[in-house]
Amino acid sequence: MTYYDSIAQQYKKSKQLPFRLHIEAYTYFHLLGNLVGKSLLDLACGEGFYTRQFKLQGAARVIGVEISEKMIELARQEEAREPQDIEYILGDVLELDKIGSFDLVVASFLLNYAQTREQLLKMCQSIFVNLRPGGRFVTINNNDSQPPQSYLTTEKYGFIKSIDSPLIEGTPIQYIWTVPGSDQKFRFNNYYLSTATYEWAFQSVGFKEVRWQKPIVSPQGVEEFGQEFWQDFLNCVPIVGIECLK
Numbered sequence: 001m002t003y004y005d006s007i008a009q010q011y012k013k014s015k016q017l018p019f020r021l022h023i024e025a026y027t028y029f030h031l032l033g034n035l036v037g038k039s040l041l042d043l044a045c046g047e048g049f050y051t052r053q054f055k056l057q058g059a060a061r062v063i064g065v066e067i068s069e070k071m072i073e074l075a076r077q078e079e080a081r082e083p084q085d086i087e088y089i090l091g092d093v094l095e096l097d098k099i100g101s102f103d104l105v106v107a108s109f110l111l112n113y114a115q116t117r118e119q120l121l122k123m124c125q126s127i128f129v130n131l132r133p134g135g136r137f138v139t140i141n142n143n144d145s146q147p148p149q150s151y152l153t154t155e156k157y158g159f160i161k162s163i164d165s166p167l168i169e170g171t172p173i174q175y176i177w178t179v180p181g182s183d184q185k186f187r188f189n190n191y192y193l194s195t196a197t198y199e200w201a202f203q204s205v206g207f208k209e210v211r212w213q214k215p216i217v218s219p220q221g222v223e224e225f226g227q228e229f230w231q232d233f234l235n236c237v238p239i240v241g242i243e244c245l246k
Contacts, residue, residue: 022221
């Protein structure tokens with residue numbers, strides 16, 4: 001994960017890509033619903049992009065956890081510049097103890113870093129133990145069900161995926177991103193685990209309900225770019241939302 005220290009600035013800039021606002025964030029907040037007064041634990045919070053938004057949306061208590069020192073440094077710099085009473089913790093979700101009993105545990109692209117079903121189960125255990133009874137886990141994740149033949153279709157949105165071998169449990173899926181406003185690219189790997197493996201992990205730790213959400217486009221995104229611009233994204237479904245109820 002020290003690799004993320006080297007791409008922290010580029011990853012932060014990638015949040016400016018239109019799909020991240022008009023599809024990723026819109027889908028995420030559609031699942032989250034009303035945050036006013038809620039306690040929230042943000043895992044794999046990165047530089048705190050969403051963490052700050054959760055607070056702005058009315059969450060009463062927000063804690064962010066991130067494994068990359070550089071990412072946490074960027075998050076804390078932003079907190080110092082514009083204080084929102086957000087606590088940032090440097091830590092690995094695979095080794096996370098109980099921090100508290102939260103209304104919501106959320107994550108942006110966390111589970112897709114699990115390379116084995118055992119790692120995925122451990123992540124889910126860390127999530128589950130930090131939720132109050134009746135609490136929810138909401139995440140945006142790589143969609144492992146996306147057909148590899150559509151991996152290049154998303155280039156116009158600022159990223160593509162690639163694989164060097166057939167999709168089996170643990171196959172690396174490389175993301176290649178273009179930094180907005182430049183020709184600069186950066187890369188990192190997610191890992192393939194089947195939908196059945198995800199369902200198994202959620203059920204094994206005790207989640208009562210699991211809901212999968214296909215990406216949806218904001219009305220503003222349709223107005224600004226047109227429905228046709230987004231159709232390739234919606235057809236190949238490169239990301240997916242997941243909601244789990246404790």
